[in-house]
Amino acid sequence: MSIQVTSVCKTYNTQKALNQVSFSADKGQVIGFLGPNGAGKSTLMKILTGFIKPDSGTVFVDEINVLQNPTAAQKTIGYLPEHNPLYSDMYVREYLQFQASVYQISELIDVTVKEQIEKCITKVGLTLEADKKINQLSKGYQQRVGLAAAILHNPKVLILDEPTTGLDPNQLLEIRTLIQTLGKEKTVLFSTHIMQEVEAVCDRVIIIKKGVVLIDKTLVELQKNHQQIIKVIFNGKVNASQFQQLELLVSSKDLGNNTWELTFENEEDMRPKLFDFAQEKNITILELSSENKTLESLFTELTSH
Helix, strand or coil: CCCCEEEEEEEEEEEEEEEEEEECCCCCEEEEEEECCCCCHHHHHHHHHHCCCCCEEEEECEEEECCCCCCEEEEEEEEEECCCCEEEEEEHHHHHHHHHHHCCCCHHHCHHHHHHHHHHHCCCCCCHHHHCCCCCCCHHHHHHHHHHHCCHHHHHHEEEEEECCCCCHHHHHHHHHEEEEEEHCCEEEEEECCCCHHHHHHHHEEEEEEEEEEEEHHHHHHHHCCEEEEEECCCCCCCCCHHCCCCEEEEEEEEECCEEEEECCCCCCCCCHHHHHHCCCCCEEEEEEEEEEEEHHHHHHHHHC
């Protein structure tokens, strides 16, 4: 396993940031790590990278015990934190050269340090900006510098905390493609609040709330979710009890103003059955719309209060 997290707990004063978190990941997986603010995502990432220690539990990266040997583990990890720390007065190549000396990457790669720096600059799309100082770059390009530094030592595991912050739509597509490419040869764990990004890039999704893992499934498994959501507006008042005779109904939610959100556990279009129901009850339907449950709606459902 590239990553093995077992029963990890972490408490800050009286607040439990992580509560018995466990998961594992293999090489070649891109994992979306999702959760509302304060869910424990950044805490877990800092534990994985050896920056902080958990109160209990074990963490292995590339079969190295991070708690017992953090330096060895960090040599196999590339990390881009949410607030990308850069030396803004340095030139791009100068900064990457400095990072290379810190990591002592000559011991970790098969090419020269200069070749590796140029390779990473090209890979993240910094070629035209490489002769500039970092403080002359846009936020999006500064993010690319951080990403170049994260992959400079050719790590086996890549941990990215909000990697697409500040990118314009074109840059977003380029970085998504890069993450997918890196995911073929590495294990990539990244957090984001953009659900479309997860659906476009990830093989697997982990959703965490208040330090507890709520879902750990492949994207294919989540997309096989057969729930159908129908929003319907009636011309008069309807009671929730009246919906009980509807087959395959999972839940009914009163949105006010005679508007209801009905969730069905079925792939079949349930709107004709809803029309039949309304006719039987002598109720007029004013408006009707249907959608399949998306990752975004599932995330909202799981993490909202």
